Structure formats: C-alpha cells, structure tokens
Amino acid sequence: MNVAVTEPVAAAPVAERNDRELAREELTIARKYIGPFPIVMAAWGLGNLVCWLALWPLVMTGTLSLWIAFPLATLNVALCYLPSHEAQHSNYAKSGEPLRWLNELIGYVSTIPLVLPFKTARITHMDHHTYTNDPERDPDYGVKAANAWQAILTGIRRRQPGQPNAYGKLLREKAEAGDETAKRAMMEGLAQTLSFWAILTALAWSGYAIEAALLWWLPRHIGMSYISLFLSWFPHHPMNEQGRYRNTRHFHYWFGNIVSFGMEHHIIHHLHPGIPLNRNAAAYRELRPILKKRGCRLDGV
C-alpha cells in the first residue's frame, strides 16, 4: 500500500500485461477507493449502537413491544461488527492522525452488543489476514465446514463450554512471548466479558430476564452465527488454498450483497484492506479484469 505510483498506467489490454504492470494498475485502481473518510461506516457504527441502546428504555417503559424489539436487536447485533472491522484496519484514521480517537472509539463501542473486545478483534483479525486459511495459524480457520448449515452447526459447537477458543489461544501465545498489546487485550477482553455476564445477571434478577434474553443474549448468539457464516465461511470456503489471490473468493449470494453484508466482494478487502466496505463493490467492478488475469476465484454459489 505504500508503493508510490510514479509511472502512467499501461494502456495494453489486461491479457497482455506482465505481473509488474498488473500489480501497478491494481494499486492505482485500489488507491482511488482508499482515500476519503468512510463516513458511511462511521455513521453505521455509532447509529447502530444508539439504535440498540434505545431499545432498552423503549421496551422497559412499555413504549415498544419486546416482540418488535427482538428482531431489531438481532439486526443491531449482526450489523455491529463491520464498522469495528474498519477500525481494526485503522480505516477511519491511522495512528498519529487527528481523528485517531474516533477510529478507536468506533472500534471499542460499536461491538458492545456483540461483546467482542476491540483489541482482541484487531490482533486476531490481523493474524487472519496474514495467515488466511492456514490450519495452524489462521484464528478463523475453525469455521471450515462442508456447507453453510454445517458452518452454522460448527459455530454453535465451538461456543459450547470447554471448547478450545482460537482467539484466546492466540492471545495467550502472544502474551507469553512478551507481547504487551496481547496482554492488555486479554485484560480488556476479560473485563468486557465479565461485565457482560454481570449486567445480564443483574438485569435478570431485577425482573428483566426476558428483556435481557431477547435484547442481548439470544440476538448475540444469532448475530455471532450470522457474522461467522457471512464474514468467514462464505468468502473463504472451502478454505483449502492460501496466497494473496486464492485465499478469498468473490461469490454470488442468492439473496444479494446487502443480505450478505457486502461480503460478496470480500476478496477486495483481503487484497486492499484500506478500502472501506461501502466502496468494495465499485472497486471490484473496476478490478475484475485484473482479478481474472490473476486467477482469482470469482465464483457463483
């Protein structure tokens, strides 16, 4: 991403260009989509959190039916990951930039409904990018499954008591190797998880158990399954190839790109993580000839 483009883009057809020319043109196109502040994603992250928080007083005061709030809360939880994902990649502001605080704020608060600690998410996600589809080193490799239903069942099995936690294992390894950020991530993760259970327990014993179950606990489980399916399983299935142009695929989802949270174009994210989600589709359309030349997996489902 830091390579300067100093020469004009070659005018020859894609099929005739060599590796270097393709790389240069790919980078030139990608850079067009990286630049401006991703205001859509920032508004999504903070707005979604406000919506979810608003459900609590609305339900508790009887203003909104719990049965209407439940699907809304589930949608909020499912939607809350992606704005944080942009923050993990510092797409709102890099370290040292004036809006860095906003980047970190969105990263930390947008995933409160999902109870996903930001530092944990950032560290494990960076390893996912570095070692995509590596059975030993990709922390998301556990979603591997033969089909979508198996992927959901695998996800539920992984959340059962005593099951190995790939994220926890990775953080422990890094912390034992002296990584201070990983140590801090473990502490923050523990604090956030314990706070979640403490709040749920306090709500439940205060007479709001059903509200807590349908606004947070159950939506969180549904949201985790949805996110795991669309953000991990679909884009990387069957997870048996590694390498920049083969570890992620483009796919067509039956119910469209919006329902899949924009993940049809996840290959763009793996190639150029600095492009915000809401610009991936346009970038994909422009990059498609180059991706075909590169032998990328541009599949239908």
Place this chain on the structure above:
Amino acid sequence: MIGKIVQTIGPWGPVLFGIGFLAPLIAQSMEAMEIAAPFGLSFVQTGLLIGTGLGLAAKFRGRWI
C-alpha cells in the same frame, strides 16, 4: 493471579450461568406464560432448580445442546 481466578471459576461458568441468568429467566417466563410451578414451589425456586440442573448438566457433558 487473575489467570488463576479465571481458571478456577471458568469451568463452573455453565453453573453460574444457570443460577445467574437461566434461573430468573425460567421463573419470569413461567410467570409470563402463566405456567404453574410444581410441588408447591415458587417460580424462583423452580427456576433455580431447573437452571442449576441445566448448568450442572452442561458442565459435566461439556455442551448445552
């Protein structure tokens, strides 16, 4: 220190969840659905009984479902 506390409490997580969350959830659900508690127990007592039982089962089976 914190690691030891987590390692000690962690395996009992399902039981704590059964008592801390499932028990009141069961009690309040029974009340909302007007399901009578058995054996002259209160809703909370019934919830605690079932919640703790489910938590213990999850702990020893290693899975909720």
